[in-house]
Amino acid sequence: MAAQMSAVPAFRYRAFLSYSHRDESWARWLHRALERYVVPRRLVGQVTAVGPVPRRLCPIFRDTDELASAADLGAKVNEALSGSESLLVVCSPSAATSRWVNEEVAAFKRLGREDRIFCLIVAGEPNASLVPAHEADECFAPALRRRWRADGSLRDDMLEPVAADVRPGKDTRAEAKCRLVAGLLGLDLDALKRRDYQRRAHRAMLLTSASIGIAVMTGALAVAAIVARNTAERRQKEAEDLVAFMLGDLNDKLSEVSRLDILEAVDDKAMAYFQAQSGEDLGARALSQRATALQKIGSVRLDQGELAAAMTSYQAALAIASTLDLAGTDTAYRLAHAEALTFVGLVYWRQGKLDAAQGTFASAKDILQRASASAPDDLNIAFQLALVDNNIGYVLEARGQLDEAAVQYRRMLVAMQRLVAAQPGNAEWSEYLGSAQNNLGKLALLRGDLAEALRKYAEDERIQMRLAAEAPKDASRQGRLLTAHAILGRTQALAGDPESGMERLQRAVDIASSLVAMDASNAEAREQVALYGTQLARLRRLHGDLLAAGNLIAKAEAIFASLTAQDGENATWRREYAETLLEHAAQLHAMDDKAGARRQADAGLRMLASLLEKAPGDRSLLLAKAAGLLVQADAAADSGSARSLREQALRTVAEAGVGSDPRLLALKVQALLDLQRKTDAAPSIAHLWADGYRDAALLAALQRQGIDYPPNDASHPPSTATDGEVAAGQQGLLHPAGEPP
Secondary structure (H helix, E strand, O other): OHHHHHOOOOOOEEEEEEOOHHHHHHHHHHHHHHHHOEOOHHHOOOEEOOEEOOOEOOOEEEOOOOOOOOOOOOHHHHHHHHOEEEEEEEEOHHHHOOHHHHHHHHHHHHOOOHHHEEEEEOOOEOOHHHOOOOHHHEOOOHHHHEEEOOOOOEEEEEOOOOEEEOOOOOOOHHHHHHHHHHHHHOOOHHHHHHHHHHHHHHHHHHOOOHHHHHHHHHHHHHHHHHHHHHHHHHHHHHHHHHHHHHHOHHHHHHHHOOOHHHHHHHHHHHHHHHHOOOHHHOOHHHHHHHHHHHHHHHHHHHHOOOHHHHHHHHHHHHHHHHHHHHHOOOHHHHHHHHHHHHHHHHHHHHOOOHHHHHHHHHHHHHHHHHHHHHOOOOHHHHHHHHHHHHHHHHHHHHOOOHHHHHHHHHHHHHHHHHHHHHOOOOHHHHHHHHHHHHHHHHHHHHOOOHHHHHHHHHHHHHHHHHHHHHOOOOHHHHHHHHHHHHHHHHHHHHOOOHHHHHHHHHHHHHHHHHHHHHOOOOHHHHHHHHHHHHHHHHHHHHOOOHHHHHHHHHHHHHHHHHHHHHOOOOHHHHHHHHHHHHHHHHHHHHOOOHHHHHHHHHHHHHHHHHHHHHOOOOHHHHHHHHHHHHHHHHOOOOHHHHHHHHHHHHHHHHHOOOOOOHHHHHHHHHHHHHOOOHHHHHHHHHHHHHOOOOOHHHHHHHHHOOOOOOOOOOOOOOOOOOHHHHHHOOOEEOOOOOOOO
16 A cells, blocks of 8 residues: 555646636635535555545645736745645636646646546536637637647647536536546545435434434435435436527527537437336426427428428427317417427428318417417517418418418418517517518419518518628528528519529529538438529520520429429429429420420420429429420420410410419410410500519510510619618528428
């Protein structure tokens, strides 16, 4: 034993306390707590790797001088570091950015005592610097996070130092002190805790009389049981708090940087925690967290384009949420139940199952209305009701029930205006206020009111640009902004301003491409690159830039081929792929490759036919079909086939219930003119012209027939903003079908 003791060098100080002066209150507490600590008698003298266990942990060096103006650590500090057996570091974001804390850690490591560094985390997050946009939360100084080579240089591999943690929901101060004492003395933590507890129990027993010894012993056993129970409950709460962070703040931060791969890993870790416990171990809070984890996983799968996997997760979340809702009257559980139903309806929507989607949304609305009746002033319930109204409106719009859809959209707009007025700083609510404007702009377009559509789309774009400017690194806001750019740009082109339209669509494609570069698994961003690239290609083609149009369409086809191979049930992707094939056909026809144009048009129309079997009344599918038939007619091998295809296009337009939708009216005009039925086309031409419709395809059709309509017309497309306002920010693309958020 003497040899073992002599091998341990003698030090002047038990420890050197390193801290940022912003954390001085914590440093004072730790210094006082350790120097006043009395080691349990049975452990005193026990030989450990750092020498015999002393009675007290003193002295501990704490420098109270400010070093801000010094050029280096100074002789006193270096001497104290050399004479200290261990290094204690108070860790926080302030400490992580403190030059002197980092220098003190580095100096101590250069002494070869890297294994004698112990940390107390008081704020921030360990290794947060590895999470993009979360660097400011890092609590470990750089020198703490790297191992030290023998030559005094830092290694590349990461190191997570031994640490006690007094952040909310973590260690108590007593527990943290015990962890640090065990590390400083080289003792087993459980042994120290046990001896510490025994010492306190022994003192308590000495204060009692022998006459009540049995009662005291029974009480001690009861206390031990309570402590054990409380410890188990505390540990479970700590685990649940960690899961809550993973599913909440961490998920939100990862969503902002569009890292679906890391999101997937985080959510899977949360699920692994739940799966390691039996159902009996989970209380209502843990079950609610499990439902949230399943819902988060479903959303990642949805963004990755895996509809079947998303539906599996959402339905599992729905089963838990409905059970919790039925078991009590908690409003939060009722909201979670409605939200789970809404996500299931969203997958049905993407699969083109409109009946199932509408029924699921209606069930969610019924739950929310009952919740609202008992809590009429709850703004979160009002927000969820507005979203459900929005989703129901999308289904009604797809069915061609525009008046009914308008009721839903206006109800959403009124609700969002009230909510934003109540909480102007709520970015999510402001975003959906923009969506409500977008919805009404879409209906205005369908009714042929291009001026009103432009106004509504421009208002949405202004909102989304403001929100994106407030959080430029938030990928989700960039995604909403690019959609706004594209919708407004497409509509501007329809109204006769193709230059602005192409500029906005190009901006949308560029933003979507940057999101794909951040995370290649982001299926939504890939879809947007292809969708808006196709719409931009159409405008490039119509204005003679066939090379640029060809490059855009080749990229779009490759993306849609990959997406539809990944999930053949996604009806939206398949329709958009068909539209891309039809645009390619139009390009081939423009290059006088009629055989190639026919092949591409046939492929696109076959894809649309399979979709129309499941949703025969879907206006967006009928619109695409009519356009495809006209492309096919242009490339037909003989005039008889061409005439038959144009007549079929007219029937498809009629089947869609033309109404005032300028896109359908324009297709009708094109078909009638190509059939030499100018008189029949005249009323529709007049209607389109009065509405301000100046799409390049319509103008080309009139020019082919030698029609100058109206003669010497010098009108300009309707406008809702000055050039300065447009430059400052408005909205973007016309997505024919639209999607619930």
